[in-house]
Amino acid sequence: MNGFVFQAFVYLLAAVVSVLVAKRLGLGSVLGYLIAGVLIGPVLHLVGNETEDLQHFAEFGVVMMLFLVGLELQPRALWEMRAKLLGLGGLQIVATAALVMAISMMLGQAWSVSLTVGFIFSLSSTAIVLQTLGEKGLLKSDGGQSSFSVLLFQDIAVIPMLALIPLLALPELSHLLQSAPGTAGGHETARLLEGLPGWQITIITIAAVSFVVVAGHYLSRPIFRVIAASKLREIFTAAALLLVIAIALLMTLVGLSPALGTFLAGVVLANSEFRHELESDIEPFKGLLLGLFFITVGASINFALLWANLALVVALTLCLMAVKVAVLLVLAHLFRLRGSDKWLFALGLAQAGEFGFVLLSFTVQNAVLPQELAAILLLVVALSMMLTPALFIVLDKVIMPRFDRQQAEEADDIAEPAMVIIAGLGRFGQIINRVLLANGHKTIVLDYQADVVEGLRKFGVRSFFGDAGRPDLLHSAGLAEAKLLVVAIDDTDRSVEIVRHARRENPDLHIIARAFDRNHVYRLYQAGADDIVREVFDSSVRAAGYALTALGMHPYEVEKSKAVFVRQDRAGLRQLAPLWKEDVPVFNNAEYIAKAKEINDLLEAAMLGDRSALYDKTERGWTPPDVLAAEKG
Template structure:
């Protein structure tokens, strides 16, 4: 059974089973996909030679991913990143490529082979790193943004590397060689341009990029308005895919990276009113193709060659990853990345990447590297990619919890106590602290980010460095005597630890906690929080008020309507919290679903059917029968 349906069944089954197991073990989806590929490929031989063809197809997931990343970045944001993009990214490629070249020469490898291999291995895995950073919510951090800048510059640098490789052709390898792996999207140089003068090639390239920018700004909106007017969701989805594929095809025709072209298109469309619709339509295809790409990487590992050359491959992999991590750590210090962000940057992009498959194939075709050397380097790339999720686990479990001690920064001594303790000094905690202090209250503020604590001290905001989830630090801040604890951190596992410990130690403590969504509200409620604030709830209610005002409703009625909704929603949370269970999806919890229907009906009745009666009651000081748990 080698038909299409059987192969599709094998790939999908492997993906679902492996990813579920990996996620349950805390290993992340990427490692699950890679393991699935190894199992169905080299171990069980359930998939055959079609893996190479699938890998070329699956690499389109990287193209879609960069398009979606571009949609999140407005041109102004990209311009603000220029220092990291050119500085961090440029130095990473040049320094890493140079160091690996020197190491190759030092062990007797010819300089041209060392240089090509060095710059090929200087590339990192955009797919794995961005997927993992997104899953862990680290993409917006300083370390995550630095990783993204390096990855984006690497994608751009593929273009000049492809241009230089043919100039290094070795006479003894001039005979045409077939690549060990499919060339992929980025290696398909435009044959029709090969005989043109350099200035014509440059002009065509600039024209293609200019067309993407102009079309994105002026042609895409009318196009999508026409599509949207059809009111057919599947047509809009098809139009979104058509846009991505058309840009990728255009970039391929002029010899550029399709991923770079679609990223540029995403940036251009970042301000479009169709941005969110495009994201929601393309996201499922991106996720599926990226998963398929990771599976094909695992399935393409040549275990026969790996076992034969295991000491060499292991040594090369360790040398490449250690060299890249050291260079990245040094650049992180140069660009003033702090603590955990520097380690995230150093380890996050220490692997070789998927563009290495593309470049190695092109080096063999161009008679620069022998097939035997390329096969070894392919194993190094695949092995380093498979080790990347392990590095992220190491980062999560060992390095980040201890990085303060690694940096020599100890928790501050807290010489005073207060009746109000605030855990977290980000944008959420800062506002709370400012209001409390402005009203004459003394607070003790804790945060584990030394740079933020030091910076706010310079501005006159008294705060202390330390991890508020540590019981000894909470006690030194006066936990047992405190009246109020504000948990303003956005790390839910740590927030739950703090709330549970604080409730055990001080039963009368009033705990105000920050939540991201309803599930977090329920977790914090069960942990013992008194008042729970959803991050965007108040702003969403305000936005709804603006929308009601725009319909012509009187401002007085708008405010009363908002108050009715807030009161009912908060009272509903109080009723739903005891019914929520961590181990059962809410849609499979019949008691929870029934209560949601009941509460929804009551709110609709209040807002529509009996609006006048409820607003009159509100005028007379109506309040819900029990105090709510969260807002």
């Protein structure tokens, strides 16, 4: 059976089964997709020649991914990245291409071939790296942001590479120029601009980019308002897909990278009120297409050629990844990436990228590389991409534990401790720190993001680089004598460990902890936290107050109702905490469920029944003076 329905069944079944198994084993979805492709292609031969065409179609997942990444970036944030974008990205391309070119020439290749190979191998896999960083929640870290800057610059660099490669054609291969298959995937040289003078091409290119920016800012909003007014969800989804495809087509027509164009459009729309709707509509298509792309990479591996040249392919792959890691480590040192961010940056970008497939096809088409050499290099690109998830596993299981032991030497020295220690200076910790400082309290702030620490020091905030989960760093910050510890980090497991250690070392310490959900609350409670703040609880109560006011309740009654609800909810949490069991889901904990029902009944009775006595006992502070006088009179 070779019909469309059968092929769709094979690809989807392989994706679902392999990814679920890979995730269960802790290997990540990317490696699961790659393994699925190997199984249905070279191993079981369930798919055939359609894989290459399907791969070009699936590359559109990268375009959608960069559009979604752009939606997450404010234009100001992109401008702030300019140093890393140009510095890190530019130096990585130049240094990697130069080293690969030198090695290739030492192996006997012509300078033009060596330069082309350097271009191809200087690129990394946007799809794999961003997908993996997103899954691990590392995209916002220093290492993740640096990786993203390099990947974005690489996407920009593909444009001049496509323009320069035809100039490197070998005379002895020129007869292949007409017979080689065309480049697919949306990255071919624009036919509409052929024959035009350079200045006209430049003007058209600038005009296309300007149109994307202007149209995204001024035209997209009224268009989406009209579509949203129709209240047809499928039309809005179709419009979102149309937007991405139209921008990709425009960029292709003028010879630019469609991924770069959609990223730019995403940045322009980052401030739009339709941003989240666009994101939710595009995300499923992006995920499926990226998964399909990884499957086709695995399915397209020529194992016959690989076994015939196994030693050569493995040696070239390991040499390539070693060169890229060395270059990236040097750049990480120059740009002050420290600790885990340095290794995340170096190992995450060590592979060749999906644009390598496009450039290899383009070089053969333009008689720059021999077909035989291009086939070997394609195996190197594919193998390096397949090894990338393994590098992330090595990072998590081998390098990070060793780094944790060495971090004491890299952390900042804290010469003068304080009575208040704040662990984490993200959006949660910053507000707490500002309020405490404004009221004259001296604080010490610990955070593992070097750029945040250095930036806040410019504003006079006493912040220190280091992992607050390390006992020695907490003690140097004055844990033994401190009066207050605020755990504001968003890592649930690490926050519990910090609370547990702090309570053990300083029983009199008052601990305030940030909690993600109720389960996290119970864990922190058992670890010894005094005050636990759920991330969205207070804001949700405020929103409920607005809702009651909008429904006609008097603001005075709203405030009393909110106060009673908060007090009752906290009392309920304290009653439920001893019944919660970490290894038993709450839906299977009969004792917990029974108590929760009892608490809910009491809360409902308090909110809807005779509430005056409860208010008099608990919320006298909300009663206005004139009401108090009337009650006494």
